[in-house]
Amino acid sequence: MGVTTRPTSGDPAAAGEDGRPDAVLHAVSSAVLAVTRHLSVREVLQVIVRSAGRLLDARYAALGVPDDDGSFAEFVAEGLSDRQWEAIGPLPRQHGMLAAMLGDATPVRLPDIRRDPRFEWWPSAHPVLKDFLGVPIRDGDQVLGIIFLANKRSPGGFTRHDEELLTLFAAHAAIALTNARLYERNRELxxxxxxxxxxxxxxxxxxxxxxxxxxxxxxxxxxxxxxxxxxxxxxxxxxxxxxxxxxxxxxxxxxLRPADLDRHGLAETLRKQVAVLDRLHPVSITFDAGPLGDLQPETEVTVLRVAQEALHNALRHADASAIHLRLTAGGTGVRLDVRDDGRGFPADAPPSRGLGLVSMRERAEATGGSLTLRSSPGAGTTVSLEVPA
The missing domain is CATH 1.20.5 (Single alpha-helices involved in coiled-coils or other helix-helix interfaces)
Known part of the structure; x- marks a missing residue:
């Protein structure tokens, strides 16, 4: 899933190709930092895959998380379009090289995966893979996941140095993935x-x-x-x-009011949260607010929660390069607009799952307000909340 990411001349992965210790250290450090700044397990998995592919200049990268039945509970990939991924079909199960690595969980480096006796087949829509490198992500004896890389862009395929570099990166990725799981478990509790x-x-x-x-x-x-x-x-x-x-x-x-609202007020709380997210994500996230006056506590909580939900949706689903939040007061109400320049969707076919639209509308209606959603393909999405002040 996701789109192919090609390294530029200033990419850390490219810098590491010359094998100099300082260049390699910089490449691994950049990749590890990209992983550790995320807290969601799903986000960590996606960033591990993206960082590993960039680090070793691989056209295709994937990460499988084992389940209790010897297969994959989750499988994320980089280098494929959404359409390609849908055409490939369901999650990979137990067969071929994937099954071999699930059973053995040791590094595998091949000049051509198709010539290995453990290779069996792949779906017709699957891209053709040649040179291959697979490394487990371990926490002690437990295998948290397996990173798969294929089709190195620079000639010669994956080297022993690449294997050592990916193994080093996997050790750091294990820490980030463990922390993310602990964070989510603590949040659930x-x-x-x-x-x-x-x-x-x-x-x-x-x-x-x-x-x-x-x-x-x-x-x-x-x-x-x-x-x-x-x-x-x-x-x-x-x-x-x-x-x-x-x-x-x-x-x-x-x-139940968040403590930051009492210390900083609604506008400053949102400003601080936007600043943090802007540092953590490659997307440009900006915020501006006009004078708000005195707001009821319920109103402030509603606006904050809707803003957080809309931001989360845009970051995870919109594929946007920029997100802007605007908070204004006028007449007897407060208005929040969260606008992104992402892929959007047809007005007559809004997304039905995963965006928390029902929750946001319920919050708005509970305070006598309303929530509207405007979008069109290729023109981004705007979530607008209006509530009485």
Whole structure:
């Protein structure tokens, strides 16, 4: 998956080809830094593949993560278009050289993979591979993944020096991949703990208020015909209970408010997050904001979460070179626009999975706002949020 990436004259991989220790160190250092600055496991896998291909000037690069059944749980590749990848078909299973490396997990370097007795076949849409280098990514005795490179662009195929260089890179990649897995696991545990706490808060406070409100409303309905004064008194109590329940809900929402919002405010929190993402990604990410005035805590949380989700989507799915966020206030509301110059999609066929659109719309509607999505093929996408101030 992804597109073919060709090294330029200033590429670290090209610098390492002359074999000088300083050039090799620079090449490996650049590749390792590109991996370690990512926290998502999927992103780490993709950057490992891209960095390994650049490091050794390979036309094709792939990385397989073993599962418990002796096959691949995940498989990412570089050097293929999305269309080529779809034509190849499902994830590779157990056969040929891939199966051999899953079973043995030792480095393999071949001048022509097709002449090796372990080679069997590949799908008709698969690119033709010749020179081949495969190296495991290890954490002790555990194999975290296997890097496959093929078709070195410079003549002569992969050398012993290339094998040593990729083995060194794989050792550092193992650390980055392990850290990413630990980060995701910790984040999942944090989310579970937070959900449990919120559920307990809602049960102990809001749920009891709502239960009392329901009983009081039933009593008022029963008294409407026989005792109107008492019915009015019960309805007044319903109004009071509803107000208390609303206050409890708002308290829970404010408690879930990110700490940065209290320290820096909405605009500065977004500015800091955009600056961090701009440093970590090759995409140009910019942000500007006008005066916002005083905002309700729920409004600030909604805008921040929608901005984070829209940014995440653009970085992962848009294939954009630039993303711009703009935050403005006007009239009685606040408007957020997240615009990218990526591939876009037809207006009548928005993406149906993975973009968190339902979650963003629900957040907008919960604060009385609205979310719109504008896009067209080749012209990028704009996510716009409008909420009352």
């Amino acid at each position: 944090t989310v579970v703990e937070e959900r449990t706490r919120v559920a307990r808060e809602l049960h102990d406070a809001v749920t009891q208020k709502l239960f009392s409100l329901r009983l009081t409303a039933q009593a008022a309905a029963a008294l409407v015909e026989t005792d109107p004064p008492r019915a009015r008194a019960e309805l007044d109590r319903v109004r009071g209970l509803a107000g208390e329940a609303l206050a409890e809900l708002r308290a829970v929402i404010v408690e």
